[in-house]
Amino acid sequence: MEKILDKFKEFCMQPYDRAVEWKDAEPNRKVIGCIPMYFPEEILHAAGVLPVTLYGSDEPITMGEHHLMNNACHQVRSTFDSLLKGKYDFLDGVAALHVCDQVRFFLEVWQLDHPFPFFHEMWRPYRLDNTNRPFLTSELKRLISHLESFTGTEITIEAIRNSIGIYNESRYMMRKLNDIRRERPGIISASDMVCTVTSSMLIPREEHNQLLRELLSRIDNVLTPEDQRFKMVIIGHLCDAPDEGLLNLIENEGLSLIDDDFITGGRYYAVDVNPDGDPIESFADYYMNMIPCTTYHYVDCWRGDSDKYSPYADYTIDMLKKGQAAGIVILRAMYCDPFDMEFVLLRERLKEENIPFLALFIEKGSGSMEAVRTRVQAFVETL
Amino acid sequence: MRGDGMITAGIDVGSTTTKAVLLGKDGIYSYSVQATGIDIPEATEQVLGESLAQANLSFEDIAGIVSTGYGRISIPFSSQTITEITCNAAGVHHLFPNATLVVDIGGQDSKAIKMDKKGRVRQFAMNDKCAAGTGKFLEVAAQTLRVDVEELGKTSLESKNKITISNTCTVFAQSEIVSLIARKTEKEDIAAALHESIGSRIYGLINSVYPEPKAEIVLTGGVARNIAIVKLLERMTGRMVMVPENPQIVTALGAAILARKVN
Numbered sequence: 166m167e168k169i170l171d172k173f174k175e176f177c178m179q180p181y182d183r184a185v186e187w188k189d190a191e192p193n194r195k196v197i198g199c200i201p202m203y204f205p206e207e208i209l210h211a212a213g214v215l216p217v218t219l220y221g222s223d224e225p226i227t228m229g230e231h232h233l234m235n236n237a238c239h240q241v242r243s244t245f246d247s248l249l250k251g252k253y254d255f256l257d258g259v260a261a262l263h264v265c266d267q268v269r270f271f272l273e274v275w276q277l278d279h280p281f282p283f284f285h286e287m288w289r290p291y292r293l294d295n296t297n298r299p300f301l302t303s304e305l306k307r308l309i310s311h312l313e314s315f316t317g318t319e320i321t322i323e324a325i326r327n328s329i330g331i332y333n334e335s336r337y338m339m340r341k342l343n344d345i346r347r348e349r350p351g352i353i354s355a356s357d358m359v360c361t362v363t364s365s366m367l368i369p370r371e372e373h374n375q376l377l378r379e380l381l382s383r384i385d386n387v388l389t390p391e392d393q394r395f396k397m398v399i400i401g402h403l404c405d406a407p408d409e410g411l412l413n414l415i416e417n418e419g420l421s422l423i424d425d426d427f428i429t430g431g432r433y434y435a436v437d438v439n440p441d442g443d444p445i446e447s448f449a450d451y452y453m454n455m456i457p458c459t460t461y462h463y464v465d466c467w468r469g470d471s472d473k474y475s476p477y478a479d480y481t482i483d484m485l486k487k488g489q490a491a492g493i494v495i496l497r498a499m500y501c502d503p504f505d506m507e508f509v510l511l512r513e514r515l516k517e518e519n520i521p522f523l524a525l526f527i528e529k530g531s532g533s534m535e536a537v538r539t540r541v542q543a544f545v546e547t548l
Numbered sequence: 549m550r551g552d553g554m555i556t557a558g559i560d561v562g563s564t565t566t567k568a569v570l571l572g573k574d575g576i577y578s579y580s581v582q583a584t585g586i587d588i589p590e591a592t593e594q595v596l597g598e599s600l601a602q603a604n605l606s607f608e609d610i611a612g613i614v615s616t617g618y619g620r621i622s623i624p625f626s627s628q629t630i631t632e633i634t635c636n637a638a639g640v641h642h643l644f645p646n647a648t649l650v651v652d653i654g655g656q657d658s659k660a661i662k663m664d665k666k667g668r669v670r671q672f673a674m675n676d677k678c679a680a681g682t683g684k685f686l687e688v689a690a691q692t693l694r695v696d697v698e699e700l701g702k703t704s705l706e707s708k709n710k711i712t713i714s715n716t717c718t719v720f721a722q723s724e725i726v727s728l729i730a731r732k733t734e735k736e737d738i739a740a741a742l743h744e745s746i747g748s749r750i751y752g753l754i755n756s757v758y759p760e761p762k763a764e765i766v767l768t769g770g771v772a773r774n775i776a777i778v779k780l781l782e783r784m785t786g787r788m789v790m791v792p793e794n795p796q797i798v799t800a801l802g803a804a805i806l807a808r809k810v811n
Contacts (some may be wrong), residue, residue, distance in 0.1 A: 516758075535618065540674065543633035547669045 166387055169380045170357045176364035177406065183284060183368040184217045185255045189202060195316065197283060199366075200244070200251055200261035200268055201404040202428045204287065205305070205448055207438065209260070209330040212312045212320050212369065218366035219259070220405040222247050223532055227497070232278070233271060238500040239529045240404040241271045248279060258283025258315070260308075264404070264460040265503050283315045284420050292462050295455055301452060305445050325444040331370050332438070338377040339365070339434035345384060347423045347488045351392040352384065355399065355412040355422035362404045363429040394421035398484050400529075401496030402459050402504040403427060408529055414492060414538055419545040425490045426481065456480055459507035475510035491548055492521035494541075499528035521548060555605065556612045558639075558803025559592050560632065564655025564683060567797045568595035569641045570603050570610070571804035578602035579797045588619040611808040614709065616799055618657075628810045631660060632799050633672050639784030639802030640766045641667025643792050649763040651750060652799065653771035655683045660752060673756040677688070681749030683771045685718045689742045693735050699738050701776035714745070714804030721745065740776075747780040748805040754785060764788040768798040 176183060188194045198219040209216040221243025229246030249251060258281050263269050269286070276284050286423045287304050307319050339362055346353050353361075361380075365373040397420045401407070406429040409425035415423055425433050436457045439447040457476035485493060493515065494532055497504060508524070522543040523538060555577065556638060560567045560689065565603045566584045570577040574772070580598040584591050592615070593716035607625075615626035616635040623629075631654075633758050649659040658681050662671040675681050690697040711733060713724050721742070765787050771777055782789045792798055 536674065539631050539633070540616070540672075542629040542668065543672060546631060546634040 166380055169376050169383075170360065170523070172376060173357070173360040173364040176367050177347045177360045179218060180220065180221060180222075180367050181252065181255060183372075184215055187215055188255060191452075195257040195283075195437070196255060197258040198256045199508055200259065200272065200431070201240070202264055203262045203289070203452070204260055205308070205438075205451075206366070207313065207332045208305070208448075210331065211324040212316050213318065214257075214316065215369060216260075216366070217256075218363075218518065218531065219244050219247070219253065222252070223408070223529055224250075232274060236500050237267050237271065238404070238498055239531075240498070241267050241406075243529070245271055248275065249503060252307060256281060258285070260285045260287070261329070262287045262289055264289075267500075267502075268404075268543055270315045273447040278287075283311075285311050289452060291443065291460075292453075295368070298449055298453070301449050302445050304531070305329040309445075322444055326440055329438045329440045329444065329447065329499070331374065332452055333440060335374050335377065336437055337372065337507040338381055341379070341381060342384070343424065343431065343434070343505050345355065349389055350394070350421040350423050352389045352395055355425065356409040358422075358431045359406050359409070359412065359427065360427070362427075362433055366429075366433075392421050394419050395545065396421050396423050396490040397492055397494050398422070398424045398426075398481065398488055398490045399494040399496065400481050400484075401498065402501060402507070403429075403496060403498050403528070404501075405429075407496055408527070410494050410495075411527065411537065414534060415541055418538060418541045419547055420494065420541070423490060425485050425486065428455070431484075432458070437495075439458055449543075475507065475514060476513045477507050478514035482514065482520065486519065492523070492544075493521055494544075495524040497524055497526050499526055499531075549754060554611060554808070555609050556614070556804045556807035557596060557599070557610050558635065558800040558805070558807060559596060559613060559615045559617075559620075559623060559626065560635065560797075560800035560803060561588055561592060561615065561617040562624065562632075562654050562799075563618050563657065564601065564687075565593050565796065566591040566617075566619070567800040568599045569800040569804045570599045570799050571801065571808075572606065574799065577605070579794070579800065581796055584619065588622045589624065613811060614803040614807040616803045628808065630803060630806055631741040632657075633659060633674075633754070634669055635802035635806060636669075636670045636768060636799040637667055637802065638805045639662050639798035639800070640768065640792075642801065642805055643798065644766050647764065647766045647790075649754070649759045649767060649787075650766045651754060652748065653681075653683060653767070653769040653777070654808070655770065657686075658682050658771075660750075660754060660770070661752040662758045662760075662763075663758055670782040671757045673753050675749070675753065681746050681753070683769070683803050685721065685746055686771065688718055689721050689725060689739075692722050692730075693738060695735065695739065698773075701743070701774035703736050704739035704743045704776045705732070705779075709734065709737045711731075711737050711741045712744070713738070721741045736754075743774075743776045743780050746771075747777065747784050750777075751783060751784045753762045760786075764790055767791050768795045772796075772797045 185198050186334040188196050197216045206216040285529045381509050392456045438451045444523040457480045554573045558569045564706040567577045567581045578599045580595040611627040615623040615629050616617050616632045636652050659674045690700045772791045779791050
């Protein structure tokens with residue numbers, strides 16, 4: 166199991182090496198970079214393209230700062246920095262779902278300054294209910310026809326269904342691994358869990374599925390000592406993978422992270438796409454049934470009987486109860502306005518329900534780990 | 549030997565000063581404060597040695613030692629390390645049993661702590677990423693103004709004209725002071741503006757722990773000796789501010805109290 170986890174970690178450390186290798190193996194292969202979050206990778210896969218998710222990097226931002234306001238989030242600035250440093254030169258295109266205004270504006274700068282052969286921004290309604298469904302399906306159709314004209318090949322319904330099946334299997338195995346983590350705390354560290362999910366978005370999915378299958382077949386034989394730490398769920402609306410050192414610090418200071426809602430975690434594998442029926446409708450259902458997210462609104466949010474209603478708070482509290490966790494660690498990415506707004510409602514609910522929580526402001530490459538350590542230790546001392 | 553095995557020590561290694569408190573059954577026996585410097589083990593040995601000498605005790609008389617503060621892990625002889633947040637709350641609870649709101653302004657750290665009536669920490673907030681709103685801010689400002697940091701508070705109270713200084717960054721505030729000096733602004737007015745700046749930072753920190761509406765503030769840490777800060781916080785928050793007799797050693801006192809439970 167350790168060997169497979171090390172492999173996942175290697176993929177995360179050299180995020181695009183495998184994609185470049187895959188592209189060079191045969192002529193005319195195309196790789197498209199996806200900006201997190203929620204882009205329908207299956208459709209790219211069905212077009213024969215390798216989707217890789219672009220997470221920026223941990224390197225100091227030395228070029229991106231001059232092109233974007235410094236109150237843009239780290240993920241956006243770091244991704245632009247990577248672009249300017251030539252790290253994305255291997256890409257044939259870039260694709261994104263409109264999750265927030267920062268992503269939208271930086272993509273516009275990207276397209277103007279550094280146009281790629283394929284550039285696609287998919288619009289997803291903020292308000293997810295059936296009145297907007299026709300718009301969502303039209304956006305899915307627009308993506309398919311754009312990809313067809315880019316690759317020169319028709320994307321068949323069978324191909325999409327096949328891709329959905331491959332991605333569903335991937336999500337199923339990740340959910341299973343997370344179930345095992347929840348039932349046997351300490352069997353896999355939070356940082357390994359994040360690497361497992363993150364690496365799936367960097368290499369051909371079939372290869373990742375094979376490794377995950379092997380990992381799951383071996384995990385039952387792994388012995389774990391009794392975990393004396395407090396069980397915690399960790400949440401936060403980070404668009405990139407949380408810092409490995411930060412997660413290890415939290416776990417080394419007496420908290421066992423048993424579940425999360427990261428896009429490089431639970432948020433990514435929570436919901437499957439229906440492999441049967443009309444794929445367009447299946448993807449529309451997928452977006453409609455997505456777990457609560459601060460970047461869009463459910464129709465329930467507009468019901469008007471309570472200003473403080475937060476489906477996101479419900480979701481995280483359910484996660485806590487399911488794992489019988491003692492509290493919640495909340496990672497707040499600096500300059501993430503959707504989450505900042507949600508956090509107000511979330512904090513109120515957690516206080517009402519008397520749920521211990523620790524909120525940490527984080528920004529990669531900035532801030533002191535020792536200051537974080539003091540906060541985590543002080544939180545543990547209150548439990 | 550005194551104290552029949554009940555003597556405990558608390559050592560608080562802060563970014564600027566290291567403090568030791570020796571606590572017996574009947575209260576504080578002795579304490580010592582000195583600059584932390586770069587050799588933390590030496591600084592802790594010195595403060596502890598001095599406290600022991602003052603109380604006429606030896607190291608063997610101590611039943612337990614809890615270390616706290618940023619340098620807490622580098623003390624080889626401590627029985628346990630506990631964060632300065634928990635220790636500070638314990639120290640304040642000992643001195644003010646009904647207190648539920650603490651503001652501690654240290655060298656490079658300021659924190660607001662909300663606690664319950666039993667002295668347990670319920671919520672806390674610390675300054676993020678920046679020394680604005682800490683003792684360091686006043687220290688840098690005092691150096692630039694050529695005023696003794698101990699006198700800066702009193703100087704500010706003599707201000708006659710209201711001016712404003714940015715509260716976002718210690719270093720930028722320093723350049724702002726230099727420009728104000730160049731424009732012949734009175735140092736009393738600059739000092740008052742600096743205190744306003746630190747006060748608004750601390751006020752923000754207090755609000756972020758959602759204190760009980762009428763809770764009084766117990767102000768600790770070296771900066772609590774600054775009378776201008778006390779008055780300012782009273783004015784800004786509309787709350788009464790209480791300062792312990794020796795605000796700098798409250799966290800070390802809390803560590804010594806918690807050391808009783810360790811043993």
